[in-house]
Amino acid sequence: MGIVRNQSIKNSISFYIGMAIGAINTVIIYPNVFNDHPEHFGLIQIIIAYAIVLSTFSSLGIPKTFIRFFPAIKQKGQLYFLSLITPLFGFVIMSGCYLFLKDEILHLIQASDLLRDNFYYIIILVFFISFYDVLTSISRSFLSAATPIFINEVFLKLYSLIVLLLHWFDYLDFTAFLQIYIAGYLLKFLILFLIQIFNKRLTISFSFSDLNLKKMLSFGTYVLLGGASIMIVTRLDMIMIGTMMDLEHVAFYTVAFFIGNAIKIPGKSIFAISVPLLAKAWEEQDFKKIQTLYEKSSINQLIFGGVLFLCIWINIDEVFSLLPLKFSFGKWVVLFIGLAQLFSMSSGLNGAIIVNSSYYKYDLVTNILLVFVTLLTNYILIPIYGINGAAMATALSVFLFNFIRLVLIKLKMRMQPFTLKTIYTVFILFVIYLLVTYLPLSGIVYFDIIWKSIVVFVIFIPAVLFFNLSEDITLLIKDLRNSFLS
Numbered sequence: 038m039g040i041v042r043n044q045s046i047k048n049s050i051s052f053y054i055g056m057a058i059g060a061i062n063t064v065i066i067y068p069n070v071f072n073d074h075p076e077h078f079g080l081i082q083i084i085i086a087y088a089i090v091l092s093t094f095s096s097l098g099i100p101k102t103f104i105r106f107f108p109a110i111k112q113k114g115q116l117y118f119l120s121l122i123t124p125l126f127g128f129v130i131m132s133g134c135y136l137f138l139k140d141e142i143l144h145l146i147q148a149s150d151l152l153r154d155n156f157y158y159i160i161i162l163v164f165f166i167s168f169y170d171v172l173t174s175i176s177r178s179f180l181s182a183a184t185p186i187f188i189n190e191v192f193l194k195l196y197s198l199i200v201l202l203l204h205w206f207d208y209l210d211f212t213a214f215l216q217i218y219i220a221g222y223l224l225k226f227l228i229l230f231l232i233q234i235f236n237k238r239l240t241i242s243f244s245f246s247d248l249n250l251k252k253m254l255s256f257g258t259y260v261l262l263g264g265a266s267i268m269i270v271t272r273l274d275m276i277m278i279g280t281m282m283d284l285e286h287v288a289f290y291t292v293a294f295f296i297g298n299a300i301k302i303p304g305k306s307i308f309a310i311s312v313p314l315l316a317k318a319w320e321e322q323d324f325k326k327i328q329t330l331y332e333k334s335s336i337n338q339l340i341f342g343g344v345l346f347l348c349i350w351i352n353i354d355e356v357f358s359l360l361p362l363k364f365s366f367g368k369w370v371v372l373f374i375g376l377a378q379l380f381s382m383s384s385g386l387n388g389a390i391i392v393n394s395s396y397y398k399y400d401l402v403t404n405i406l407l408v409f410v411t412l413l414t415n416y417i418l419i420p421i422y423g424i425n426g427a428a429m430a431t432a433l434s435v436f437l438f439n440f441i442r443l444v445l446i447k448l449k450m451r452m453q454p455f456t457l458k459t460i461y462t463v464f465i466l467f468v469i470y471l472l473v474t475y476l477p478l479s480g481i482v483y484f485d486i487i488w489k490s491i492v493v494f495v496i497f498i499p500a501v502l503f504f505n506l507s508e509d510i511t512l513l514i515k516d517l518r519n520s521f522l523s
Contacts, residue, residue, distance in 0.1 A: 051183065052302045055190025062198055063295040064356070068364040070205045071288065075363060077211055079284030080151050081218070082291045086272040088162035093268040095127035096167040098261030100174040102253055104316055105260075105393060114242030119253075120174070121241070124167045135160050147280050158219050165226040172229045175238055177313050184232060188225045196221045259401045260392060266404030267388075270411045270434060274427040277415045282423070290424040293367025296349060296356065297374030297428070303341030304382045307334055312389045319393045327390065328452050335385030335454030336462065336507050342382040343466045344497050346375045348490045351473050355482045370428040377432035380439060385454035387442040396449050403445070407438040458506045465500045469493055 071078035103120050135142070135157075143153050173185040197218065204214040233239050275294075279287045311334055318326040349356070349371065357365045391400045411434040418426030447453045473492055478485050498514070505511055 051187040051190045055194050056299055056302045058191065058194040058198055059295070060299065062194060062201060063292055064360065066198065066201045066205070067288075068292060068361045070201055072361045072363060074211075075288040076149075076151060076284040078291070079279065079287035080155060081215070082275060082287050083152060083279045083284065084155065084158050084162065084219075086275050087159045088166055090265070090268045090272050090276075091131060091159065092163045092166035092170065093265045094261070095131045095163050096124045096170055096261075097127045098257035098259075099123045100170045101260045101392060102257040103171065103174040104178055104313060105256060106253055114240045115248050117175070117239055118241050118243055119248060119250075120171050121168075123257075124171055128164050128167060131163055132160055146276075149279075149284060151284065152279075155215065158215070161219060162222055165222040169222070169226045169229060172226070172233055175233055176229070179236075179238065185229055188228055192228070193221055193225050196224065256397065259398055262401050262404065266401075266408045270404075270407050270431075270438075273408075273411050274415055274431050277412075277419060278424060278427055281419050286424055289364055289367060290370065290427060292360065292364050293370035293424065294374055294428070296353075296367075297371040298378060299349065300342045300346040300375055301378045301382055303345065304334075304338040307337055308386065308389070311386055312393075315386060315389050316393050324450075324452075331385050331387075331390060331452055331454045332456060333507070333509060335383055336456070336458055337509055338382035338385065339379070339459060339462050340501060340507055340510060342379050343462060344493060346379050347466055347470055347473075347497075348493055349375060351470065351489050351493070352486045355486050358482055367424060369425045373425075373428040373432040377435040381435055383454075383459065384439040384443055387439065387446055387454070390446055390450070390452070391442060394450065396445070399445055399449075403438060403441050406441070407434055410434045410437060458504070461504050462506055465497065465504075469496050472496070 067078050068075075099120050103116065106116065139156075143156065148156065169185075169189075173189075176185050200209070200214060200218050200221070203209045203217075204211065209217065275287055275290060278290055311330055315327065315330055318324075318330065353368055353371055357368060388400065391397060391403075411430060414430035414433050415427055418430045420426070422429065443453060473489055476489055476492060479488070501507065501510055502514060
């Protein structure tokens with residue numbers, strides 16, 4: 038787990054810096070920049086949402102296929118060639134559908150005039166997001182997940198911040214802002230592409246002779262449909278709000294969703310480096326290592342996500358008081374999304390375990406079920422509860438989805454991620470919540486947020502060490518203490 042711990046530290050630094058910049062952007066900058074025109078903020082989010090969903094289809098499952106087969110393939114050049122030519126083929130098909138069926142597509146999604154006028158940006162983004170995902174998989178397969186994470190989480194968000202400020206201070210009108218904003222995705226693609234060239238990871242062999250294309254395409258098809266289902270679900274709430282309500286409510290939902298979704302940031306770093314190790318463990322049929330990765334990913338994500346969720350929820354009223362009035366509702370969105378993500382994180386690497394096992398076809402079944410449940414619950418709850426209904430629908434779907442995966446792994450592989458330490462962690466978090474709710478408040482918003490958060494960490498960190506809830510976290514804290522003392 039040394040590689041996981043070291044890479045996770047680097048990744049976590051990027052994720053936390055990115056989270057800080059993202060928080061400034063989403064909670065402070067966006068609402069103030071677009072206070073007079075929240076539909077512009079909603080437009081940006083809808084464009085990105087559609088682009089991410091469509092890029093999953095255009096990549097044709099290649100990113101996960103690359104990671105899955107990379108350890109076993111000796112002729113890496115052939116795998117690189119396949120991984121670059123396949124998304125290009127998918128993009129051509131996607132572009133053709135847009136050119137010939139544009140009016141039908143816009144009518145189907147009930148696009149507003151603002152979205153109709155800027156829909157072509159989605160197609161541009163699909164290309165760069167698709168190939169960036171492929172380049173990310175190449176980096177991750179070389180156990181170098183930190184680079185693409187830094188580019189995506191730090192560079193892109195910092196770039197967005199600068200462009201937002203230029204628009205805020207009237208150096209850019211909205212049209213110029215949107216064009217330069219979209220160009221950020223081109224820049225991050227070019228940077229990662231040049232890094233792969235510099236590290237000589239893109240030696241192309243124009244042949245497929247040594248590849249088991251039938252097996253790879255079969256796996257890729259299931260992963261494509263499964264991955265597309267996940268992406269649809271993660272963006273479906275926002276897309277349906279845009280369709281059933283309006284772009285302004287997309288903007289309001291985005292802010293609340295970001296706050297609740299922020300707790301999963303620590304888990305991203307653990308997941309990014311653990312998946313290639315998991316793929317290698319499956320290749321070697323090392324089930325003991327798989328179980329270890331499963332348990333450690335679960336408890337580590339629960340600890341990091343749990344303490345972050347606790348800090349957010351105890352300060353939720355203070356946080357919303359800082360937002361412009363138009364954006365200052367959505368408290369229950371934060372609760373529903375936060376709890377759903379916390380349960381998902383505590384489930385560990387369940388999705389990666391299924392995808393890399395011989396049971397990967399079950400991943401498609403669970404994903405299709407997830408799409409159906411999410412679509413149905415959003416359709417029912419959004420008209421009744423608005424953006425809170427969208428959050429409720431997402432939470433219900435995430436809980437059901439992860440529960441089914443946990444049961445599947447337990448029945449088919451005799452593995453599960455939970456231990457007594459899971460119960461201890463949840464109990465400690467609940468006790469801290471009860472204690473902190475009785476803390477006196479000064480009425481100074483920023484002071485109260487900092488004061489309550491410090492109390493949470495002062496109690497929680499010693500509790501984690503005393504009960505040795507996570508070996509990795511205990512070792513990390515000891516390493517940091519020794520480094521500081523030396």
